Amino acid sequence: MNELQREYYAFINNMDVRLGAFVLADLPETFDREDGETATFPKDFGPKSLPMLEFFVLSRFSSPDEVIDPDNRRFVEGLIRYLGETYLRAIGGAWDHDEETGNGMPFIRPDTEEGPLKGEPIPILAIILAAVDARTAEVFTAVLDRARENLGGDGTPRRSSTGMSLGALTSENSSEEEVEFLSRFIGTVEPGIAAWTQEQVEPASWVFERESLVRLGRQLAARYDSRDEMMTEEETPFVGGAMRFIGETIRRIGFGQWRYGAGLEADDPRSRQPFIRFLVGNQNLDMVPWRLAQTALEDPNSIASGLDTVISMREEEAASEEGAQSR
Incomplete structure (x- = not known):
């Protein structure tokens, strides 16, 4: 097993704890909207959480260079986990990795109307970098919309949610x-x-x-x-x-x-x-x-x-x- 494979299996094996910790410790309970109103921050891995999540990311990073700064690695890995799991729940697919795709990080291989895992890879880190560069707060949702189009029909997954379900830490089961x-x-x-x-x-x-x-x-x-x-x-x-x-x-x-x-x-x-x-x-x-x-x-x-x-x-x-x- 090479180093990339070891890092990938560590990423998957630690999904429950690290994703749960990111949701509880790094995502805010509320967020100030552009209209000045304070809104509850959705943490349910639903598509509606994506615009709020992207606004929050833009408030954290002013440039792509900050995203790849080693000092921000823990937060960015948590963000990759949350964004990837949100896509999986909405369109189906699976986590994957290889030597070339995803900037060295795990990525999503989505389902399409052609079958399971038939879609083009969704490189999560590259999407985050693009969002911080564009600063429109529309990139996360646009990626999901394109993937849904590839599902055909009404854009619903062909199979049940494929997101991880390893007992992530929540406010109900942890302090x-x-x-x-x-x-x-x-x-x-x-x-x-x-x-x-x-x-x-x-x-x-x-x-x-x-x-x-x-x-x-x-x-x-x-x-x-x-x-x-x-x-x-x-x-x-x-x-x-x-x-x-x-x-x-x-x-x-x-x-x-x-x-x-x-x-x-x-x-x-x-x-x-x-x-x-x-x-x-x-x-x-x-x-x-x-x-x-x-x-x-x-x-x-x-x-x-x-x-x-x-x-x-x-x-x-x-x-x-x-x-x-x-x-």
């Missing part, structure tokens, strides 16, 4: 403190893991697979005799990297999402800790990387066993769904 923490923390996960693996023997051998969790469990058991040793200041870089690696590995394999234990009782293992939540059926299964790292001191296989639990529940869920469909 302001959790969103604020995750907005900062998520951006440190992959860089933190990259730095951590470079300090290990054979850095390239640390991949997001079960065997790496087995090896890490053994390493923790050999490195520390107690939890107190893990909590010393000099061990913070190693433990912080290990926790991120544990969490991200089980999250990717088990299709979970990062959460943060805000407002929980002090004796709850999730309290004030980032953890991974898996939605299995109608139940939540939460795993705390810090807790898993501690259990490895007693049982080196405990981290990998945590992953096994998730996989087993996923398999049971799939078998149950398959049985229901066959009846």
